[in-house]
Amino acid sequence: MSKKKVLMVHNFYQIGGGEHTVFKNEVEMLRENGHEVIEYTRSNDELKKSKWKMLLLPFTTIWSFKTYREVKKIIKEQSIDIVHCHNTFPLISPSVYYAARNRRIPVVQTIHNFRFLCPGAMFYRNGKICEECREKQSLKSALKNKCYRNSKIQTLVVIAMLKIHKRLETYKKINYIFLTEFNKMKFDHLINVNGNNVFVKPNFVKEIQVKGRKSCKTKTFVFAGRLEENKGIKYLLSQWKNMAEDYQLHIYGTGPLEKYVKENSCDKKNIKFYGFQSQQVIFNDLKSAMGMIFPSLWYEGFPMIIAESMAIGCPVISTNIGNENDIIISSNGGVTFNIDENESFELAVEKCICDNDELSLNAQKFYEKVLTRDKNYECLNKIYENVKI
Template sequence: MKILMVHNRYRSTAPSGENRVVDQESEALTAAGHTVRHFERHSDDIEDWTTLKKATLPARVVWSRTSRQDLVRELFRHRPDVVHIHNTFPLLSPSVLYACRLAAVPVVITLHNYKLLCASGDFFRDGDVCHDCAGGNPVPGVLHRCYRGSALATATTVLNTRGHRRSWRDLVSAYVFISESQRRLMSGMDFDPERTFVKHNMVPYDGPVVGDLAAPRRQVSYVGRLDAAKGAPLLMQGWDAYRASAGDDALRLVIAGGGPMLDEVTAWAAERPSVELRGLMSKAEVFELIGESRAVVLPSAWEETFGLVVVEAMAVGVPPLASGHGSFPDLISDGVDGALFEPGDPASLGKLLLDVDADPERYAELGRQARSTYETHHQVDRNVEQLLEIYRFAVANPVTITRR
C-alpha cells in the first residue's frame, strides 16, 4: 500500500509524543513492505520568518493556500492509496483536506488530542479538568483565552476548528482515536460512528524486561513534562504525603524530564534528599530508568488521550501508578497490571506509594502482568495490522461529498 503521512511537526524545544508516533508508525509500515512518504511542515521554521510574515500566521492557521497547492502537486505526482493526517496546526491548516478531495484520495486522521473541541487541546484550565467546550460551543474557550492566554490566538485556533467543522466531518473517511475515553469525550464532534476506530499508539520495545535485569532499586520514577497538566504539583504533594508516613529506609523518587515547572520542581527537590532530578533523557536512558524502578508514577491532572509512559513501563515489566481518569483506566487494569489512584488527591497517591514500599512482591507480580498486557495488546505487528485495516476501510469506503 502507498501511504502519505501528513504532519505539522512540533517545535524541537518541546519534545513531542505525536512526532514520535508518526516516525514509529512510518518505520513499522515500511518494515512491513509498504511505501510511506511524508508531507510535512515544521513549527521551528516560524522562528526564521520575517516580522511581516509572522503577522500572517493567524490567517495561515485558518487556511494555508501554499500547503493546499503543494499537497495537490504531491498527490498527483505520487498517487498514494491513502493520506494519513496527524497534525495540521499551525502551518498546514484544514486546507489539506480540500487538496485530498481534489485528488480523490481518502483521508484517515489520527486525533492525538482534543483540539477540534478545545482551544488548548487538553480539556484543562486553571489547574483542573474543564469540559465547557466539549459540547461544541467554543465561546467559553475564547472568553477564558485558553490558548496561550491570548484572545487573538484562541480565536484563531477556534476559527481553524469550528470554522471548518463541516470539513472535518465531511472530508475524512476514517477517524482514529487513541483511546476509548478520548472517543467518548469527543462525541461533541458528531462524527459518523461507523467511521470511528480506536487504535492505541504504537510503542516499540525489544529491550530487556525486569526479569532479565537486576532487582529493581528502592525507587519509583516519574518520566515526562514538568507542568501542571502532567501533574507535577500532585507529584510533589503526593511524595510529601508519602514521606510524612514512611520509615527511615523509604523509597526514593527519580524524576526525568523538563518543562515550565522545572525551576519549581528543582527548588522542591533540593530540600528533599529522597528526590533526584535527572533532566531530559534519551529513550534508551528512559527505559533503563524504568527498569531500575519498582513502579512508574503518572499523576496527570488532565485526562490524557493516551499514556505512552504507561505502555513503556508495561513493556519493561514495571507497573504504572496512574491517576484514575482519561485513558489510564482503559490501559491499566487496577490491581492486575498496575494501580490507579484518585485524580488530584495527594493523600491517595501517598497511600499508594506506602503500599508500593510495604509490599514489593505484590508490585513485582503486577509488573509481570504488565509485561503480559504489553505482549497481548501492544505488540508492533498487531498495531500495524490494526492500522492497515483502517486504511483498507477508508479506501473501500471513501466519503461521499454532498456540496451544499
Template sequence: MRILMIHNLYQIRGGEDESSAAEEKLLRSRGEIVEFYQETNDEERMKTFNSFQLASRTIWSGESYKIVRDKIRQHKIDVIHVQNFFPLISPSVYYAAQREGVPVVQSLRNYRLLCPNGLFFRQGQVCEDCLGQFIPYPGIVHACYRDNRLVTGVTTAMITTHRLLQTWHKQVNQFIALSQFARNKLIEAGLPEEKIVVKPNFVSPDPGQGQGKGGYALYVGRLSVEKGLDVLLEAWEKLAHPVPLKIVGEGPLKDWVVRATERFPHIEWLGKQPLTEVYKLMGEALFLVFPSKWYETFGRVAIEAFAKGTPVVASDIGAIAELVRDQVTGLKFRPGDGADLASQVDYAIAHPQLLQQMRNHARAEFLQKYTAEQNYEKLMTIYLNVVRRPAP
C-alpha cells in the same frame, strides 16, 4: 501501499511527534512506501508570517492544498494519513485529497477539534467549558491557547469555520482515537461515531523485561502542572515510608522539582535522558508513577513501562485509567489527590508479592496489546478499509 504522511511538527518534539515517527518507521519496515509533507513550528519559520497571514493559514492554507495535490499526483498516493495539521498546514489538505479522490485518515492525539488549547485543561484542572459549544468562545474569554486571546481566537475561528463547512463529517474518511476514553469524548462533542476507530500507540523495538530491583519509583515526562508534578511532590512529602523517587524530564516546573530535591534527599532529578537510559531506569524501577491531571488521550510512557514489566501507579482519569488495571498492571489513585497517591505508594511498598505479580501482568499486557506487529495489522486494516470504501 503508497501513503502520504502529513504532520505539523512542534518546535520541541514531544510524544505526539515520537508516536507518528514510530508509525512511519513501522510502515517502512514492512515494505510500505511512505511520502511526507511536514511543517515545523520553529521560530524562524513562524517569523516568515505576519499575524494576518498566520491566522489565514491556520484556517485555510492554499499552499498546503497545492502541495498535497502535487504530491498525490507525483507519487500516486493511495491514502493520506494526517497526524497533525495545526497550525501551518490547516484542514485544506483534506479537501486537496478528496479532490484527487484519495481517502483521508486523521489521527487525533489531542482534543484540538473540540477545545482551543487541545487539552480540556485550564488553571490547573479539567475544563469542559467548550465541550458541546458550536463556537468554543469560552476559550477566547479565558485566553486558553498560549494565554493569548488573539491566537485563541484564531484557533476558535478555525474550529468554527470547519464545523460550518462540516469538514470533519464530509472530508475525513476515518478518525483514529488512541483510546476508548478519547473516542467517547469525540463522540460526545459531535464527531461521527461510525468514523472513529481506536488504535493505541505501541513500543518498538521491544526493550525487554527488566528486573525491578532498583528500589526506587520513577516519573518520566514533562515537568508541568497538567502532568501532575505538584501532586507527585505533595505525595512524596506524605509517605509513611519514603521510597527514593527519580524524576526524568524537563519543563516549566523544573525549578520547583530542584527545590524539592534540596528539601528531600530521597528525590532525585535526572533531567532529560536518552531513551536507552530511560528504559534502563524503567526496567529497574519498582513502579512508574503517572500522576496526570488532564484527560490524556493515551499515555505512551505507561506502555513503555509495561514493556519493561514495570507496573504503573496512575491517576484515575482519562485514558490512563483505561490502560492501567487496578491491582493487575498497577494501582490507581484519585486524580489531583496527593494524599491518596501517597497511600497507594505505601500500599505498593508494603506488598512486594503483589508488585511482582503486577510486573508479570504488565509485561503480558504489553505483549497482548502494544507490540509493533499488532499495531501494523490494525493500521493496515484501517487503510485498506478506507481505500476500498466508496468515495463520499
C-alpha cells in the same frame, strides 16, 4: 493484495513531543512492512523565517492554498492510495482533507489531542480539567479565558478555524483513528463515534533494549516526564513528603518547574533528581523500580512513558482520569488514585508494592497483546483497507 502507498502528513511544533515520535515511528513501521511512504511535513520554524507567513497565519490556519496545491500535486504524481494525517495545525490546515477529496483519495486523521473540540487542545484550564466548550457546544468560554496561548486574538483564530470547518462539515468527511475509547467518546457531539469511519488504535512501543526485569528489592519509584504544572510534579512532591525514607523517588526530566523540583528535593533523603537523561538510563531504572508514577492532572493523549513502562514490565501508578486511567483499566498493569482524596495516593503506592509481581505480569501481557510494533501494524493495515472516501 498490493501494499498501500501512503502520504503521511504532519505539522511539527517548535518543541518536540509525543506526536512527533508517533509520526516517525509509524513512517518507519510502514516502510519496514513494504509500504512506500511519502512524507509531507511542515514546521512552525517557518514562522521564524518569514514575517509574511506570521502575518498571514490567521488566514492560512483556516485554509492553506500552499498545502492544497502541494498535496494535490503529490497525490497525482506519486499515485498515492491514502493520506494519513497526524497534526495539521497551524500551517497545514484542514485544506489537506479537501486536496485528498479532490483527488478521490481517502483521508484518515489520527487524533492526538482535543484541538477539534477545545482551542487549548487539552481540556485543561487554571489547574483543572475543563470541558465547558464541549459540554455547552460553544467556544465562548475559550475566547473569554484566552485558552490558546493566553491570547484572545490567537484563540479567536483557532475558534474561527473550528467554527468554519464545523459549518462546512469538514470533520464529518474524513476517517479517524483514536488512541483510546475514552478519546473517541469525547467526540460524540462532533461526529458519529460509532460510524464505520471511526477506528481505535493505540500507539506502539519500539523494541526496548532492556532485557529481563529485575526483582524489586527496594521501594523505588520513578517519575519521568516534562517538569510542568499539568504533569502533576508539584502534587507528587507534596505527597512524597509523607512517605517514609525507605520509599525512594527518582525524578527525570526538565522543564519550567526544574528549579522548583531542585529546591524541593535537594534536602530530601528519599528524593533524587537526575534532570534530563537518555531513554536508556530511564529504562534501566524502570527495570528494577517498584513502579512508574504518572500523576498527570489532565487527560493526556496516549502517554508513551506508560506504554514503555509496560513493555519493561514496570507497573504504573496513575491518576484516575482520562486516557491514562483508560490504559490502566484495560491492562490491569497498574493502580490508579484519586488526586482529590488525601489517602488515595499512599494506598495506591502500597497496593503497587503488595501486588507488584501480578501487576508486572499484567503490564507485560498487555504490551505483548496490544502495544508491539507487529500488533500495531496489523491494526493500521486493517484500517487502511477499510477507510472510506
